[in-house]
Each structure stands twice: as structure tokens, then as C-alpha cells.
Amino acid sequence: MTALSINGKSYNVDAEADTPLLWVLRDTIGLTGTKYGCGIAQCGACTVHIDGVATRSCQVPVGTVGSKQIATIESLAQNGKLHPVQQAWLDLDVPQCGYCQSGMIMAAVSLLRQKPKPTDADIDAAMTNICRCGTYQRIRAAIHAAANA
Amino acid sequence: MTYMPKIDRRSFVLGGSAAGAGLTLGFRLPLGPDAARAEEGYPDEVNAWVVIKPDDTVVIRIAKSEMGQGTMTGLAQLVAEELGCDWSKVTVDFPTPGENVARKRVWGDFFTAGSQGIRSSNQLVRKGGAAARTMLIEAAAKAWNVPASECSAQNSVITHNPSGRKVTFGKVADAAAKLALPGDVPLKDPKTWTIAGKPLKRLDTPLKIVGKPIFGIDVRQPNMLYAAISACPVFGGKVKMYDESSVQDMPGVKRVVRVADNAVAVVADSWWRAKKALEAMPIIWDNGDNAKVSSATIAQFLKEGLDADQAFIGNKAGDVNAALAGAAKVVEATYSYQYQAHATMEPMNATALYTADSCRVWCPTQNGEAALAAASEASGLPVAKCEVYKTYLGGGFGRRGQTDYVRYAVAVAKAMPGTPIKLLWSREEDMTHDYYHPITQCRMRAGLDAKNNLIALHMRISGQSILATVFPARMDKDGRDPLVFQGLNPGGPEGTFGYNIPNLLIDHAMRNPSVPAGFWRGVNTNHNAIYVETFIDELAHTVGDDPLAFRLKYLKPKNAAVLKAVAEKAGYGTPAPQGIHRGLAQIMGFGSYVAGCAEISVNDGQLKIHRIVGGTNCGHAANPEQINRQIEGSFVYGLSAMLFGECTVRGGRIEQRNFDSYLVMRIDEMPKVETVVMPDGEFWGGVGEPTIAVAAPAVLNAVAAATGKRIRSFPLKDSDLRAT
Numbered sequence: 001m002t003a004l005s006i007n008g009k010s011y012n013v014d015a016e017a018d019t020p021l022l023w024v025l026r027d028t029i030g031l032t033g034t035k036y037g038c039g040i041a042q043c044g045a046c047t048v049h050i051d052g053v054a055t056r057s058c059q060v061p062v063g064t065v066g067s068k069q070i071a072t073i074e075s076l077a078q079n080g081k082l083h084p085v086q087q088a089w090l091d092l093d094v095p096q097c098g099y100c101q102s103g104m105i106m107a108a109v110s111l112l113r114q115k116p117k118p119t120d121a122d123i124d125a126a127m128t129n130i131c132r133c134g135t136y137q138r139i140r141a142a143i144h145a146a147a148n149a
Numbered sequence: 150m151t152y153m154p155k156i157d158r159r160s161f162v163l164g165g166s167a168a169g170a171g172l173t174l175g176f177r178l179p180l181g182p183d184a185a186r187a188e189e190g191y192p193d194e195v196n197a198w199v200v201i202k203p204d205d206t207v208v209i210r211i212a213k214s215e216m217g218q219g220t221m222t223g224l225a226q227l228v229a230e231e232l233g234c235d236w237s238k239v240t241v242d243f244p245t246p247g248e249n250v251a252r253k254r255v256w257g258d259f260f261t262a263g264s265q266g267i268r269s270s271n272q273l274v275r276k277g278g279a280a281a282r283t284m285l286i287e288a289a290a291k292a293w294n295v296p297a298s299e300c301s302a303q304n305s306v307i308t309h310n311p312s313g314r315k316v317t318f319g320k321v322a323d324a325a326a327k328l329a330l331p332g333d334v335p336l337k338d339p340k341t342w343t344i345a346g347k348p349l350k351r352l353d354t355p356l357k358i359v360g361k362p363i364f365g366i367d368v369r370q371p372n373m374l375y376a377a378i379s380a381c382p383v384f385g386g387k388v389k390m391y392d393e394s395s396v397q398d399m400p401g402v403k404r405v406v407r408v409a410d411n412a413v414a415v416v417a418d419s420w421w422r423a424k425k426a427l428e429a430m431p432i433i434w435d436n437g438d439n440a441k442v443s444s445a446t447i448a449q450f451l452k453e454g455l456d457a458d459q460a461f462i463g464n465k466a467g468d469v470n471a472a473l474a475g476a477a478k479v480v481e482a483t484y485s486y487q488y489q490a491h492a493t494m495e496p497m498n499a500t501a502l503y504t505a506d507s508c509r510v511w512c513p514t515q516n517g518e519a520a521l522a523a524a525s526e527a528s529g530l531p532v533a534k535c536e537v538y539k540t541y542l543g544g545g546f547g548r549r550g551q552t553d554y555v556r557y558a559v560a561v562a563k564a565m566p567g568t569p570i571k572l573l574w575s576r577e578e579d580m581t582h583d584y585y586h587p588i589t590q591c592r593m594r595a596g597l598d599a600k601n602n603l604i605a606l607h608m609r610i611s612g613q614s615i616l617a618t619v620f621p622a623r624m625d626k627d628g629r630d631p632l633v634f635q636g637l638n639p640g641g642p643e644g645t646f647g648y649n650i651p652n653l654l655i656d657h658a659m660r661n662p663s664v665p666a667g668f669w670r671g672v673n674t675n676h677n678a679i680y681v682e683t684f685i686d687e688l689a690h691t692v693g694d695d696p697l698a699f700r701l702k703y704l705k706p707k708n709a710a711v712l713k714a715v716a717e718k719a720g721y722g723t724p725a726p727q728g729i730h731r732g733l734a735q736i737m738g739f740g741s742y743v744a745g746c747a748e749i750s751v752n753d754g755q756l757k758i759h760r761i762v763g764g765t766n767c768g769h770a771a772n773p774e775q776i777n778r779q780i781e782g783s784f785v786y787g788l789s790a791m792l793f794g795e796c797t798v799r800g801g802r803i804e805q806r807n808f809d810s811y812l813v814m815r816i817d818e819m820p821k822v823e824t825v826v827m828p829d830g831e832f833w834g835g836v837g838e839p840t841i842a843v844a845a846p847a848v849l850n851a852v853a854a855a856t857g858k859r860i861r862s863f864p865l866k867d868s869d870l871r872a873t
Binding site: 015016019020023026027028030031032033034035036037038039040042043045072073074076077082086089090093094095096097098099100101102105123124125127128129130131132133134135136137138139140 | 369789
């Protein structure tokens with residue numbers, strides 16, 4: 001059994017040590033907000049926070065997580081109140097199909113922690129997730145809106 | 150057009166209740182039939198479109214699939230407008246395909262493709278809303294014992310106008326539901342709309358920013374197992390043998406299932422364990438003859454079509470051969486356009502539960518009724534014993550109009566009766582087993598007279614027919630694929646060729662390689678717009694004319710109007726900033742007139758797309774803000790295709806397997822997109838696809854303005870844009 005701390009809760013999971021964290025979150029624990037898109041850390045749909053930093057969970061073997069704190073999209077809204085990034089996403093109606101947006105939001109939250117007022121170049125460098133519907137323009141605007149909220 | 154799945158309606162004897170197990174999105178998770186509701190039937194249903202609860206909540210039932218294009222919200226606005234309800238009380242629900250068939254297709258066609266979602270069903274849904282309003286008013290009028298004609302409905306409140314008496318919808322919904330459906334109720338004049346036509350917020354955004362389990366891949370059922378699949382990488386190949394014993398002791402593995410002639414699946418207690426076992430299991434393929442096919446053999450096959458005698462005619466006027474022979478100048482150019490995968494962010498998946506007398510499938514599909522028919526065929530059970538529960542789609546782009554993933558999921562479930570099976574394709578499986586954007590080549594030949602007038606154009610397309618792969622029955626009797634000529638037709642509401650040229654021939658030499666083709670957002674307008682619009686631009690350059698002025702000489706009025714509007718918004722005709730070059734393009738596709746103006750720079754061979762103004766006359770706008778979104782998003786899809794998108798073939802299989810080799814646009818490449826939405830009220834055009842086609846040619850024409858280089862094969866990443 002592997003002990004994990006996810007969204008402030010403790011879990012003991014039965015999974016081989018090389019199982020990507022993504023699949024433990026989705027299939028073992030049932031936190032399906034974190035998405036599978038490529039399995040090779042290219043698309044960012046599986047982005048979660050590990051000790052506060054945006055990380056692509058498809059490339060994190062669960063055996064390497066240890067006592068680090070994992071946070072998923074499900075943990076962002078607190079007491080029924082959206083996180084400022086989620087609120088900006090809602091205000092600008094960013095998502096289309098929505099499949100990539102959990103990862104986008106997690107990447108944006110991490111970016112804003114590191115750079116509270118990111119420039120367009122900061123956003124270009126940090127937001128390397130893929131969106132096939134093409135919501136990039138609104139993602140950029142929502143990050144700026146959240147930064148100024 | 151409508152695509153009807155093969156359904157034997159005579160097999161339907163059931164009432165609405167068993168099939169009525171729907172899902173109310175936003176309130177309930179798409180996890181299966183709601184037993185209570187199935188038993189109750191629809192006590193709150195005013196008619197098929199509208200359910201009103203005692204607390205005044207309005208549930209609008211949406212037949213079309215929601216894959217990000219916003220159709221669900223737009224259709225709900227149209228129903229709510231005619232209903233006269235309070236928009237803040239509106240929620241939505243997807244009726245099931247089984248219920249639609251059982252109720253004599255009361256919701257019409259579920260197929261959500263071809264940018265048809267709103268334009269093809271606006272009359273049906275508006276009439277549904279208007280009928281419900283009429284019934285609610287009638288119920289109130291009866292209770293008050295006054296003529297219905299003295300009552301009106303607004304904001305979910307019915308008012309008896311002479312007395313000022315009021316009642317809310319929720320109070321009379323039950324009585325209204327017992328009334329007979331009214332006859333033809335006149336629809337509101339769009340000029341008076343207060344809900345439809347307004348830039349309202351999407352109804353699905355709240356679900357999509359908190360990670361709700363709304364997608365097919367998120368479906369969970371009690372005791373569910375997971376399946377990973379591998380199909381022969383060579384199209385048309387088969388499974389020869391595999392060694393099940395080598396993986397049966399691996400952790401969590403439950404079974405190995407031969408899914409079809411060409412595919413095998415491993416079932417385990419988690420998808421990762423299933424995938425690991427599948428990768429460990431030796432499989433020997435019988436690749437068949439197609440193993441010899443490569444991109445080079447396909448290119449040669451298509452090249453022969455450019456000079457072939459036999460070709461299907463799409464558009465013809467005058468005598469093009471005589472006019473070309475007599476022209477003062479002939480300009481010629483040859484182009485090619487590549488295979489591409491859809492690469493929806495959510496890979497193909499479906500969850501199926503088979504028992505001896507039922508088969509249920511939960512899946513993201515653009516064609517619920519075809520998925521139902523597929524479930525029936527794969528399970529061997531009559532349609533009446535099958536049901537499909539649609540989820541939200543993590544992208545569709547045409548891929549999810551196919552039902553291969555549904556058939557496979559049912560085949561696995563059938564081998565394990567009573568156990569729900571979630572079949573998920575890996576990204577690699579998804580990318581190498583697609584129905585790809587068709588491959589084509591094209592030769593353009595134009596004749597100019599001594600005064601540089603364009604007097605003749607021969608456009609010869611050689612290449613693949615989508616219908617030949619996916620809907621052969623929809624082809625013309627003589628074998629012609631009419632969809633090849635999207636945007637090139639002599640007339641009709643769908644995609645008329647925009648230019649008046651006295652001697653014209655547009656024809657198609659069909660060449661169908663072994664790689665399956667499918668509908669891919671924009672479909673045939675993607676390459677048709679590149680061929681026509683970059684060649685027209687080249688002709689303007691050849692005669693020394695401004696590209697806008699040259700086009701306007703030949704363009705039909707509606708095409709010209711949107712191009713002019715876009716050019717004006719972009720500042721075309723005023724000097725561009727230093728180093729910035731502009732390019733134009735237009736087309737009519739999916740019933741709408743669209744245009745684009747791109748601003749780009751090229752430095753040391755590096756292309757940067759700074760800005761694109763996109764415009765559409767889509768006739769009517771159910772939600773203009775959604776249209777802005779679709780224009781922005783379509784440009785990303787179209788520019789990804791032009792810049793990077795490419796599936797190459799080697800050994801009969803697709804070489805690109807994931808996003809490390811199949812590149813797509815990311816945020817740093819995103820230009821600023823501005824829009825002109827100019828519906829003229831005269832027709833209903835599509836929105837999701839048309840503008841995709843102008844993104845690439847507008848950029849390519851700007852590249853030619855910047856560098857003098859005419860790019861004629863794609864993707865652009867393979868071209869050298871450095872000065873020579």
C-alpha cells in the first residue's frame with residue numbers, strides 16, 4: 001500500500017510503485033477532474049499541484065510522491081467559493097469542450113503563485129498545455145483578469 | 150443532410166418510461182438510469198422540449214451533442230425565447246437516443262455535425278418552445294375562465310392583461326401538460342428577441358471549471374472494469390495470433406478479449422494495469438497488402454489523378470478548354486493537402502454494460518442514434534433492448550460521429566456479461582486509428598485575356614472521398630461524392646463558389662488510398678479554400694492588382710460584403726505597421742459567408758501571426774458571443790493544420806503517435822483574433838466550421854506578400870520562408 005496526501009486527506013492505495021499518479025487519482029481514488037490526454041507530459045491535461053507546483057501527473061510514478069502534498073482541481077473551490085482563477089474563467093466563459101481546462105486552471109494557479117502579475121511572455125512560457133478547441137485567447141485574458149482581481 | 154442510423158422502428162413496442170432514463174446535466178451525474186424518474190415518467194413535462202417543475206425550474210431538453218461548440222446553450226436560448234421563461238431558471242437535459250426512437254423521433258435528428266446543430270433544428274426547437282408557451286397560457290386562461298388571447302407570457306409569468314392577474318409557469322405546468330399539443334404556433338420575429346440572439350453565458354461553464362465528471366472518460370459504474378485496446382496498425386490488417394497466457398498473471402488482469410478481426414483488448418481492474426498488460430502481450434498481425442502503402446505511393450496515386458481523363462464534375466460554365474486555349478496568358482499551380490488526425494483532447498472511449506436482455510452504453514458521441522444502432526449490432530440485441538447515455542464530449546471535430554469505439558466497448562462487455570466495461574484508447578491508439586482529414590492534390594489553371602480579365606478557371610482536385618469511407622450510400626448514383634465540392638458548388642444553400650468566371654470547370658478525380666478518411670472540422674472547405682484563395686491571390690499579383698480589388702471584380706454580393714467588412718475592420722487599405730503584411734481570404738461554407746484578414750511578419754524565416762480579423766454572415770445569431778468563440782477556436786484548429794498538422798504513412802500505418810510528433814498550436818503561437826459577426830437575417834448558416842477555412846489562406850497570402858513565396862504543400866513547418 002502507498003500512503004498519499006491528496007487535497008488535505010490521507011489515502012492508502014493499492015498500486016504498483018511505477019503507476020503514474022494520474023491513474024491513481026482517476027481510477028483508484030475516483031478524482032476524475034484530472035484528465036488523461038497524452039501520457040507523455042506533452043498536453044498538460046493531467047496537471048496537478050505537488051507541494052504547490054504545477055506538475056504533469058502522468059509522468060509522476062506514485063511511488064515517488066512520498067509525503068508531498070497533492071492538490072487537484074477538485075480542491076480549488078473552498079466552502080462553495082470559487083478560486084479567483086476559476087472565477088475569472090467563469091466570468092470570461094473560457095471553456096469550450098472543457099476537457100483541457102482542469103489542467104489549464106491548475107497551471108494558471110501555479111503561475112500566479114510564482115508571478116502574481118504575469119506578462120504575456122510569462123504566460124507563453126508557463127502555459128504550454130494543449131487546447132484543441134482553441135480557447136487560448138480567453139485563457140490569456142482570464143489569467144490577466146485573475147491577476148488583477 | 151441527415152444521416153439516419155439503421156433502426157428498425159417496428160421493433161419498438163415499449164412505452165416512454167423504460168427508455169426515459171435520462172441524465173440531468175448539472176444536477177445529476179451521467180452515471181446511468183434514474184430509476185425513480187423512469188418509474189414516474191415525465192410528470193412535469195409540458196411537451197418533449199420543456200419540463201417545468203413546481204418550483205418554476207425549466208428543464209430544456211437538447212437533442213444535439215455538446216462538444217464545446219456551444220450548441221446546447223444556443224438551442225436552449227431559442228426554446229426559452231419562444232417559451233417566454235426566466236433564463237435564470239433554465240437548466241438542460243439530454244434525452245436519450247432510445248427515447249427519441251420510441252417517441253417517433255420527436256426531437257428529430259441527434260447527429261451533431263456539419264455545423265448543423267442550430268441551423269437545422271432551429272425551427273423544430275422554437276416551435277417546441279412556442280407550443281409549450283401556448284399550452285401554459287391556455288391552462289392559466291382556463292383556470293381564470295378568460296380567453297387565452299387576453300393573456301401573455303414573459304419571464305416565466307403568465308399575465309391576464311386586462312385584469313393584471315398573474316401566475317407562474319410552475320403553478321400551471323401540470324394542467325398544461327394535460328392539454329393537447331397546439332397546431333402551428335407562429336414564431337416570434339427575431340427582431341423582438343430578448344433571450345435568443347443575446348450574448349448570454351454558456352450553461353456548461355460552471356461544470357467545466359471545477360472538474361465535474363461530465364465526460365465519457367469519467368463514467369464510473371459499480372464493479373466496473375477497464376479495457377485497453379490494440380488494433381492492427383495497418384489499415385485493413387487483422388490479428389493473426391496473441392499470447393494470452395503471457396499476461397494473465399499480471400496484476401489486476403481479468404481477461405483478454407478478441408474484440409474484432411483486427412483488434413484485441415485486455416481487461417483489468419484499472420486502466421493502467423490493462424494497458425501495461427496489453428503492451429506486454431505478444432501480438433502478431435496479419436498486415437495484408439496495405440503494408441506496402443506509404444506517403445510516397447499515395448502521392449503518386451493522387452498525382453496521376455491530376456491528368457486523368459475521368460473526373461466527376463462539380464461546377465461547370467462556358468467552355469474552359471477553349472477559353473484557356475485562347476487566353477492571352479495562362480497561370481498554373483499545383484497544390485497538395487495532407488492527412489491529419491482529429492486529436493480530440495479526450496481520447497476515444499465508451500463504457501458498456503451487457504446482460505442477456507439489455508445493453509447500455511455511456512459515451513461521448515456526436516451521433517447518439519448511430520451509437521444506439523452500433524450498440525444493437527455489436528450486442529446482437531434489438532434496439533429496444535439497448536440504450537445510449539450521452540455525456541459531454543472532450544472534443545468532437547467530426548471524429549465522434551463514428552461508432553467504432555462504441556462497437557469495441559460493447560464487444561468487450563459482451564464477453565463479460567453483467568460487468569460494466571470502460572474501454573479507453575491510449576493517445577497512440579487514438580492517433581493511429583482515426584478517420585483522417587482526406588488527402589488531396591489540386592491543379593489550378595487560369596486564363597487571362599489581353600486586358601487581364603479572368604476569363605477561365607479549371608480546378609482539378611485529385612484525391613480522397615470521405616463519403617466513400619464513411620457513408621458510401623450517400624454518394625451519387627454515378628459514384629460522385631458531392632461533398633468534395635464544398636464551397637465550390639454552382640448554387641444551393643450550403644457552399645456556393647463565390648466567383649463569377651465565365652468559363653469554369655471544377656472536377657474531381659477520385660483516388661481513395663487505404664487510409665480511412667472522415668469528417669474533420671471544416672471538412673473539404675479546408676483545402677478547397679486554400680487552393681482557391683491562394684491561387685486567386687496569385688492571379689491578383691500576376692496582373693498587378695490589389696488582392697481585395699481583384700476579388701471584388703468577380704465576387705458575388707454576399708461574399709463581397711463580408712470580405713469588405715473584414716478588410717475594413719482590419720484596416721486593409723491603410724498602411725500596415727512596419728514589417729507587418731496582410732493577406733485576405735473568403736469562402737462560403739456550411740451555409741455561411743466568411744472571410745479573414747491576417748497580419749503576419751517573417752523574420753529570418755520565422756513566421757509570426759500577429760492578428761486575424763474573422764467575419765461571418767451566418768444569417769442568424771442564436772448567441773453572438775458563442776460565434777466569437779467559434780471563430781477564435783476555429784482559427785486555432787485551422788492554423789494548427791496549416792503550420793504543423795500532418796499524418797504521414799509508412800508501412801501502411803500512420804507514423805505520428807502522440808503530441809510529440811503530431812504538433813499543434815499552443816498559446817505562444819496564438820494570434821489576436823477579432824471578429825465581425827454580421828447576420829443579415831435572410832437565412833440560417835452554420836458557425837462551428839466555416840471560418841476555419843479562411844485562416845490558412847489568409848495567412849499564406851500574407852506570407853506571399855512578405856516573402857514572395859507561394860506555399861503549395863503543407864504543413865508550413867516543412868517550408869523554408871527565408872529570403873532567397
